[in-house]
Amino acid sequence: MRLRHIEVFHAIMQVGTISGAAQVLHISQPAVTKVLQHAELQLGMPLFERVRGKLYPKPEAHRLFAETEKLNRDLQGIRRLAASLKSRAVETVRLVSTPTIATSVLPSAVTAWRREFPQTRCELATHHTGEIVNVLRLGEADLALSLQNPRHPGIVAEPIAHGLLTVVAPAGTWSDEECATPVSAGGLRGELIGLAGNDPLGEIMVAACEAQDLQPVFHTVVQTYQIARSLVEAGAGSAVLDPFTAASGDRSKVQCRQWAPPIPVHLYLLTASHAPLSHGARQLADCIGAAARACLEPHTP
Numbered sequence: 001m002r003l004r005h006i007e008v009f010h011a012i013m014q015v016g017t018i019s020g021a022a023q024v025l026h027i028s029q030p031a032v033t034k035v036l037q038h039a040e041l042q043l044g045m046p047l048f049e050r051v052r053g054k055l056y057p058k059p060e061a062h063r064l065f066a067e068t069e070k071l072n073r074d075l076q077g078i079r080r081l082a083a084s085l086k087s088r089a090v091e092t093v094r095l096v097s098t099p100t101i102a103t104s105v106l107p108s109a110v111t112a113w114r115r116e117f118p119q120t121r122c123e124l125a126t127h128h129t130g131e132i133v134n135v136l137r138l139g140e141a142d143l144a145l146s147l148q149n150p151r152h153p154g155i156v157a158e159p160i161a162h163g164l165l166t167v168v169a170p171a172g173t174w175s176d177e178e179c180a181t182p183v184s185a186g187g188l189r190g191e192l193i194g195l196a197g198n199d200p201l202g203e204i205m206v207a208a209c210e211a212q213d214l215q216p217v218f219h220t221v222v223q224t225y226q227i228a229r230s231l232v233e234a235g236a237g238s239a240v241l242d243p244f245t246a247a248s249g250d251r252s253k254v255q256c257r258q259w260a261p262p263i264p265v266h267l268y269l270l271t272a273s274h275a276p277l278s279h280g281a282r283q284l285a286d287c288i289g290a291a292a293r294a295c296l297e298p299h300t301p
Helices: 003-017 019-023 029-044 059-086 097-106 106-116 131-135 200-212 225-233 243-247 281-298
Strands: 047-051 054-057 092-097 121-126 145-146 155-164 166-170 192-195 220-222 240-241 254-258 266-273
Touching: 003 019, 003 029, 019 029, 029 281, 054 059, 054 106, 059 121, 092 097, 092 131, 092 281, 097 121, 097 145, 097 243, 106 121, 131 145, 131 155, 131 266, 145 243, 145 281, 155 166, 155 240, 155 243, 155 281, 166 225, 166 243, 192 200, 200 240, 220 225, 225 240, 225 243, 240 243, 243 254, 243 266, 243 281, 266 281
Parallel strands: 092 121, 092 145, 192 220, 192 240
Antiparallel strands: 047 054, 145 266, 155 266, 166 240, 166 254
16 A cells, blocks of 8 residues: 555545545545545455445454554654644754753753744753663654763763762851861761762762761662752751752752862763754753853852
8 A cells, every 4th residue: 555545544434434534635535536446456455335425444444544553643743744844843852851950950041042042842851861861762852961971872971061069058057168168078067868879979979988987877868969959958957969959059048068079070961873963952052051050150169
C-alpha cells in the first residue's frame, strides 16, 4: 500500500463513509473512491463490504488498521510539521535540567532569553543526570543542564559556569568577619544536613571531611539541594551545597561561606554529539551561562 492509500483507508475506517472521509481529507468523494479501489486492487482483496451504500470493514481491514495506526500518526505529524515550516512557525526548544538548576538559574535565564525570542516555544523538564543522558540520546530534548559531566561517548559536556562548593548556615551562625573567609570541616557548627549517599557533591564533602580526620554524622538526609537549602532557611541546620543553590537562598535567612579547601563545581551544558543546536537553543544556552555567572557575582570573594 502507498502512503495515500493508508491515509484514505484510515479516514474511511474512522468515519465509516466515503463522504465523511472526503470531508476529513478535504478532497472529493470520487477521489476517495478511486484511491480505495486502487488500494484494494493492489492488495488483491476487498477491505469493505458494500451494503446499500454503506461500508462495513472486513476482518482484514481491522487487522490492517491496527498495523498501520502508528504510520498514520507519523504521517499526520509530518503534515503538521510541513504546515509549520510553510507558515514559518518558530522553532521549539526542548530543555531538560536537574532540579536545582531549574529553580536557581533558569527563571532569570529564560526571562532574559524570552526578550529576544518572544514567540519561540520552549519546553522545560527536570530529570536527574542519569535520566538526562537517555533523554538526549533518544532525541527527546535539545539541550540539558547538570552539575555533573556524565562522561558518555554520545554526550558533549560544555562547562558554561563554575563556582566553589559552599556551606550554607542559618542567619546568625557566623560573624561578618567569619563569613568573609572559607570554612573547613572542623569549623562546621550545629546540625549538618546530609545529601543522599549516591550524590556526587555529598560524596565529595564526606571525602573532604575524612581527609581532615572527621566523620560527619547526619540525622537528616535529603535527595535534592533545594530541600537542603529550604531546611537551612528554616533553621534546621547547615548544609554543604553547590554555589548556585546556595546563592539563590534567602539572604535574610541564610549565610554562606566557601568550603575549605576550595572545591570547584561546574555547570555543564549537555547536548547529543550528533545533534547541533539551533540558533534559538544556542542563545538560550548563552543566557543560562550568563545568568549562572551573574547569580554568583555578589558572593564571589
